[in-house]
Amino acid sequence: MNEMFLKLVSIVCIFCICVGGGSAGNGDTSILPEGYVDATQRSTHTNNWAVLVDASRFWFNYRHVANVLSIYRSVKRLGIPDSQIILMIADDMACNARNPRPGQVYNNANQHINVYGDDVEVDYRGYEVTVENFVRLLTGRTQNGTARSKKLLSDAGSNVLIYLTGHGGDGFLKFQDSEEITSQELADGIQQMWEKKRYNELFFMVDTCQAASLYEKFSSPNVLAVASSLVGQDSLSHHVDPSIGVYMIDRYTYYALEFLEKVQPFSTRTIGEFLQVCPKRVCISTVGVRKDLYRRDPHKVPITDFFGAIRPTRVSTDRINVTLANESDFIADLEDIAVAKRKFTVIMEPQFPSEFFK
C-alpha cells in the first residue's frame, strides 16, 4: 500500500513539473525581446524561384494550362526572370490545332489577358512532365546532362513558390492521366529540399479537387500552403468560352490572378491578403490554408516575397579606373592573333555520292 502511495505521489509530482514547465515556457514567449520577434518576421531571402506545374494533358484541360500560365505571367511581371522560373506544361494549348487563336491562351472569354504572352519559355513540356521529373527537379537530383534551365538551382536563401494544378483527389494529384504524385511523396520531396538547404521559405499553392489533402503530410519548416479546396470538396472551373468549347480557367486561380494583376513590384500587399482570395461565395469551394509550419505572420509578409524577385542593384556614379598594366604585352598578343587570321578559300566535300550512279 505504501509503495502504491509513493508511486502515485511521484506521478503527480512529474505531472506538476510538466505542466509547470509548460506554462513557464508559454510565459517566456510573451516576454521575448521585441527585436527578436521583429527579426523573425523580417524577410530573409536572397533570391526567388518558382516551380509552376500543369499536370494535365488534352484539350479539355485547357483551363489547367490557363491556370499555370496565369501564375507564370504574374511572377514574371513581378520580376522573377525566366531563368528562375521552371514552367512545366503537359500539353500544348497555344499552338493546338483546336485553338482558334494560335499562339495565345486567355484567362477570360473576353480575351483581356493573353496569359501565354509573347515571350514564354516552357522548360518541361509534353511527355517531360512526369512525377519523376518533378521530384527530381525539387530535390535537385536531375539526371546527368540536364540543361541548366531545367534545374531548380535554389539555395538556403531562396524563397520558392510551388504551384500545382491538375486533376486530383484525396491525397494525390494526377500527372497526364497516367500516373500520380501522392501527398506523402510531395511532403518527402519538400523535406528533402529542406534538408539539402534548397529553400529558405516555401509557398505551396495548389489548385485541384481536394487540394488541401496535398499539404496535409507536410512537416518541413517554413512552409506556407494554400489550397483551392478542402478535403472532400471539388475545385470548380470559372466559365466556358464558346469559341474554344471548353472551360477557360479554374475559379481559384482566376481570382488569384485578378488579385495579382493589381500588385505592382513595390506593392505593400501581403501574403495574408492573398490567402483570403476567393471566398466561398465566389469560389464555391473553401480555400484551405496551412500556416502552422510558417513562423511569420502572413499579414506582415509582402506578397513580393514569393511572387516577385529580389534584385538589389547598387548604382555607382563614380568613375571606375581600370589600370591598363602591361598593355603592350596584350597588344602584342592581339597582333599574333591577327596574323593567324589569314583568308582562305572554302572548298567543300561533294554533297552527293555521284560515284554510285555512274
Place this chain on the structure above:
Amino acid sequence: MFAFYEECSNKHLIRALPPPPPPSIYAAYKHFAYNSLRFSVFIEIQMSCTHLWCVGALLLATAVAQTTPKDEHFHEELVVRPLSGDHVNTYFQFTTRWHYGQKENLYHTQLTPRVIAELLQQFDVKELHIGLTQGLWRYETWGYPIVEATSGAEMWAWFKATNLTDQQVDKQWAQLANVFSGVLCASLNFVDNTNSIAPKHLLRPQFMPANRESFMRYASLPREIVCTENLTPWKKLLPCGSASGFASLLNSGYVHNTKYHSLGLKVRTLCQDHDEDNCILEMTQTANLVYDLRLLEQSGNDFSLRRLFGMGLNGYCELASTSKIYVQRNELGARYQLVPPPPAEETTTRGGYTVVYGVYDMQEQFQDQGERLFNIAWLAPKGELRRQRQKPAPPPIYAHRYLLGQGQEHGRIVTEVTNSHYAPLPILVQELIPWYVHAYLHTLNIRRRPLGRNEYGSERLPFKLLHYAPGKQRELPTHLEIGFLLPGQSSALITIDVDYLVLKWLEYPPDANHGHYINAALVASALPMGTNYSALPLEGHLFAHSFNATRPSYVLGLHTEALIVSLPTPDFSMPYNVICLACTVVALAFGPIHSVATKLIVVVRQTSAPRNFLKKLKEKLFSRGSPLLPTAGEADVPEGAGCLPPEEQDENENDNDEEEEKEREKEDKEDKEYAH
C-alpha cells in the same frame, strides 16, 4: 568594367563587352567563361526582362560600334516570294560569321552567342543543324524552300577531334541534345541512341576540313510541337534580340497563324586545311514562314509587311553589316505593284533559271526616315479573281509517303518519289525506322510507273546503293539508305514491310491512343538545272550568295511526310476493371463458401419427436443449455457436434421444429436430413 549578362535557358549572352582588357582581367574573364556552364554570375538589374534587353542592345550598340573588329559580321536578310494558291513565303535569315582564328578566342564572344561558342569547345562539334517546324511544305505547289525541314524537331551534327571514339560521340550527342533542349525550350532531350542514326551517304559534311575521322549523328522527333516557347529563345540568340531589326517582325501571334513555320539553326566551322588556328564560325538562323492570304482576313489579294507581321519594320539591327529585303518580282511576283517601289533590282540566273528580286536596303531606308515604321505593300491588279490562276508546273522531284496495310500487326511503308524531269535522275532515300517498328529488308523493293499511268507494274528498279543497319528492340532504330536511278517522267514506289511491336505497359506515352510516329524519309537528288532551286550554295553564307551561283549540279534535299501508326494499344483501364470484377466475384463467392466451409453438416433422425405442441414447448424449455438434443436419442450424432456454439444448436432445434411441423402436415415419417 561592366558586362551585362542575361542568363536564359542555359545561355550566357554578353550584352556589352569592353575593349580588350589587360591580361589580369583577361585571365579572370577566361576563368569565368570556363565555369559558366555550371555557375553563373548575375549582375541583377531591378528592371523587367524586356527593359534589360533594350538597355543591353543599346549598350551593345555603342560598345560594339567602337570595337567590332572587322572579322565578325552579322547580316539580316528577308526574302518575300509569292507562292501559288494565294500563299506568301517569307524567309528570314540571320547570319553571324566570325573569323575567330584560334580556339582560345572562342572565350570572347561578341555577336555570336556564348552558348554556340561553348559548344565548339565542349563537344567537338564542327557542324550542327536544328530545325523546329510545324506544318508541311507542299513541294508540288510551292516549289522548293530555301531551307529544308521536316515537321517536328530535327537535329544532326558532325563531330570531329583527334582520338574521338564512337562511344564518346554517342555521349556527346546526347549531351548536345540536352543543351539545346534547354536553349530552345524543345524536348530535344528525348534524342538519344535509341532514336539516332549515323547517316552514311545522304548527309555530307558542310564544314572544313572534313575527312574520314569525323562522326555524324542524326535524329528527328516528329511529334514535337513548335510554339512561342521555341521562338522566344531562338530570337534571344540574335545579337539584337527581338528589339530591333527584322526579328522584331517575328511576333508569336503572327508567326503561329501561318500554314507552315520553320525555325532553323545551323552552325558550322570552316578551318584552313588542318590548321586549327585559322577558323571561321558561321551561325545561320532561319525562319521560314508560309502565309495563306485567305486566312489574313482581307478582301483582295493585296498584302503588306504590316498585314503579315502585325507591324511595320522599326529599322535595322544596329549591329548588322547588311540588312536587306529581297522581293521576288518575276513569275508570281510580277503581277504585284510594290509600294514603295524597290530602289534596286537584281536579276539572277542560276542553272538556266532566272529570278528578279527587288532589293530594299534598310540601312539606306532608315538613313533619314526618323522614327517612322517601314512598310512594303504588294498591290494586286484590280478586279483579279482568286481562283483564275492555274496550278504551276510541278518541280522536277517530289516525294510522298503512305502507310499501307490494316490492323495493328503488320503494315507496309511506302515512299513514292516522282521525277517530272525528262532525263533520269539519281535518287537517294534515307529511312529512319524507330525500334518499335520492325522492318524486313528482304521485302524492300522499288517499282516504277511512267507518269500518266495509274498502276504500278511489275517493273523493278535496280539498287545502285544500299546501306542497311538493322534495328534492335529498345536500343537502335533501323537505318536504311537506298540509291537508285529514276528514269525521266516516272514515279518510283519504294515499299518495305513492317511489323508493329507490342510495347511494355510503361513504354506507352500518356496519350497512347494518339498513335506512334514513323519519321519522315529524306530524299536527295542532284539536279542538272536550277529550276525552282533557291538553296544557298555550299560555300556561301548569305541568301545573296545564291545569286548567279551556277554549278554543274544542284544537290536537292526533300522530306516526306511523317507517318503515324497505331500500335496495338491495350485498354489501360483493363487492370482496374479486372480488379473490380475479380473482387466482386470473390466477394459473392466468399459468403456462401465460407458459410458452407465453417458450418457442420449434422444428420439428425427425427423419429421420436413429440407431436403435441405443449409437450414440444415444454421439451424445448427444459432442453435449453443441453449440448445434445434429448429427443434425438437414437440419432447418429457425429463427433465434434458439441463444438457447435449453443446458439447454433438452438437454431438447429428451431429448424427441427419447423421441419417437424411440415412433416406433420404431410404425415411423412421418413428420415430427414438437414444441414446448414
